[in-house]
Amino acid sequence: MLAPAAWQPWRLGAFFAAYYATAGVLAPYFPLYLEARGLTAAEIGIVMALAQGLRVVGPTAWGWLADHTSHRVAILRFTTLAACATFAPMLLPGGFGFVFVVMLFYQLFLTGQVPVAEAIAAMHLRGDSQAAARYGRLRAFGSLGFILLVLCTGPLLDRMGLAPTPYLVLALLVVTFVSTCVVRDAPAGEGHHQPISVRARMRESRVRWFFASVLLMIFAHSALYTYLSIYLAQIGYSKTEIGVLWVLGVVIEIVLFYSQGRLFKRFDLLRLVELSLIVAVVRFFLIAELAQVALVLILAQLMHSVTFAVHHSASVLTIQRWFPGRAAARGQALYTSIGYGVGGTLGSLVAAWLWSEVSPSAAFLSSSAAAVVGWWAVRRARKCDLAPDTVGANRAQK
Numbered sequence: 498m499l500a501p502a503a504w505q506p507w508r509l510g511a512f513f514a515a516y517y518a519t520a521g522v523l524a525p526y527f528p529l530y531l532e533a534r535g536l537t538a539a540e541i542g543i544v545m546a547l548a549q550g551l552r553v554v555g556p557t558a559w560g561w562l563a564d565h566t567s568h569r570v571a572i573l574r575f576t577t578l579a580a581c582a583t584f585a586p587m588l589l590p591g592g593f594g595f596v597f598v599v600m601l602f603y604q605l606f607l608t609g610q611v612p613v614a615e616a617i618a619a620m621h622l623r624g625d626s627q628a629a630a631r632y633g634r635l636r637a638f639g640s641l642g643f644i645l646l647v648l649c650t651g652p653l654l655d656r657m658g659l660a661p662t663p664y665l666v667l668a669l670l671v672v673t674f675v676s677t678c679v680v681r682d683a684p685a686g687e688g689h690h691q692p693i694s695v696r697a698r699m700r701e702s703r704v705r706w707f708f709a710s711v712l713l714m715i716f717a718h719s720a721l722y723t724y725l726s727i728y729l730a731q732i733g734y735s736k737t738e739i740g741v742l743w744v745l746g747v748v749i750e751i752v753l754f755y756s757q758g759r760l761f762k763r764f765d766l767l768r769l770v771e772l773s774l775i776v777a778v779v780r781f782f783l784i785a786e787l788a789q790v791a792l793v794l795i796l797a798q799l800m801h802s803v804t805f806a807v808h809h810s811a812s813v814l815t816i817q818r819w820f821p822g823r824a825a826a827r828g829q830a831l832y833t834s835i836g837y838g839v840g841g842t843l844g845s846l847v848a849a850w851l852w853s854e855v856s857p858s859a860a861f862l863s864s865s866a867a868a869v870v871g872w873w874a875v876r877r878a879r880k881c882d883l884a885p886d887t888v889g890a891n892r893a894q895k
Contacts, residue, residue: 506631508679509621510638512573512614515673517639521646522666525726525743526654529736530662531596532727540593542849544600545723549841551604553834559609560830563616564823570682573613577674579606584670587663612833616826617682619817623825630758633810637754640806644747651740693824699831704819706878707812710770711832712840713871714808717777717864719844720852721784728857732789742794746801753806766811766818767879773808774875776800777868785861812836
C-alpha cells in the first residue's frame with residue numbers, strides 16, 4: 498500500500514478542478530443557453546434527463562472495465578478526450594433533435610470520468626485513517642474550480658449574451674483532458690481486503706436501502722440542476738445574481754470539505770446521510786415557496802454544503818468501506834448509475850412534467866417530498882448496518 502504521503506493529491510485534484518469548472522458553466526448557464534437556442538422547457542428537461550439517463554449504464558460499463566483491466570488512468574484520459582470530440586458539434590446550428598444527438602454521445606463518455614477518478618482516489622486512500630479529511634481536501638479542488646467559472650461566466654454572459662457558452666464549455670473540456678496527463682494511479686491489489694463479490698454485496702439489505710436513499714437524494718436535486726437558473730431568471734434575478742447564488746453554497750461546501758475530518762470522526766457515516774436528507778427537505782421547500790425572498794434563497798443555497806458536500810462525502814466513504822480493492826470502481830459506478838442515472842433521470846422527467854403541467858414551484862415541492870422518503874430509506878439502511886450479523890461481517894472484513 499502507498500503511504501498517504503507518497504501520492505500527490507494535486508494531480509488528481511487538477512482533474513477535479515477542471516471537471517467541475519466545466520460543470521460551473523453547464524449547471525447554471527447551459528439550460529439558459531438551450532432556452533436561448535429555441536428549446537422549450539419540456540425539451541430542456543428531456544435533454545437534461547438524457548444526461549442523467551446515460552448514467553444508468555455508462556458508469557457501470559466504465560467501472561467494470563477499470564476494475565478488470567486496472568488501467569484506470571488510461572480510461573480517464575480516453576473518456577476526457579472523447580468528450581471533447583463529441584461536444585464539438587454543439588458549436589454548429591441545430592434544433593432539439595441535433596442537440597439531443599450531440600448530448601447523447603457527449604454524455605456517454607462523460608459518465609465514466611468521476612467514478613473512475615473516485616476509484617483512483619479510493620485506491621490511494623485505502624487503509625488511511627485520515628481518509629475522510631484527505632478526501633475532503635481533494636474534492637475541494639473541484640469546488641474551487643466550480644466557483645471560479647460560475648463567478649467569471651455570469652458577468653461574461655450578461656455582457657456578451659449566451660452565444661459564447663458552448664465555446665467556453667469546449668475549451669474547459671480540453672483543459673480537463675490536459676489535466677488527466679498528470680494523474681497517477683495507485684498500485685492495483687486487494688491489500689488486506691478479501692475479494693468482494695459485487696452481486697453478493699448488492700443483495701445485502703443495508704446496501705439496497707442505502708442506494709435507494711441515494712436515488713431519492715439525486716431525484717430531489719434534479720429540479721435544482723435542471724431548472725433553478727430558469728426559475729430564478731423568471732422571478733427577476735440577473736445572470737450575475739444567479740451565478741452568485743450558485744456560488745454561495747459551494748463556498749461553504751469548500752469549508753466543509755476541508756474541515757470534515759473532525760465531523761466524520763465524530764459521527765457515523767449513515768447518520769450524516771440522514772442529516773443531509775433532513776436538510777434537503779427544508780431546502781427544497783424554501784426554494785419552492787419563498788425563492789423570491791433573497792435572504793431565504795441565500796439560506797437555501799447555503800444548505801447545499803450539507804445536501805451535497807456532507808451527503809456526497811459520507812456516501813463515497815460508505816461505498817469505499819463496502820466495495821474495497823478491485824471492486825472500488827464498480828462501487829463508485831453503482832453510486833453514479835443508481836443515483837445520478839436512475840434517480841437523476843426520473844427526477845428530471847418528473848420535474849419537467851410538473852414544471853409544464855402544474856407550476857415551477859411544484860417541481861421543487863416534489864424534491865422536498867422525495868427527500869422525506871430518502872430519509873426514511875437511509876434510516877432503514879442504518880438499522881440493517883447495525884444488525885448483529887452485519888456488524889460481525891464488518892469486523893471480519895476489517
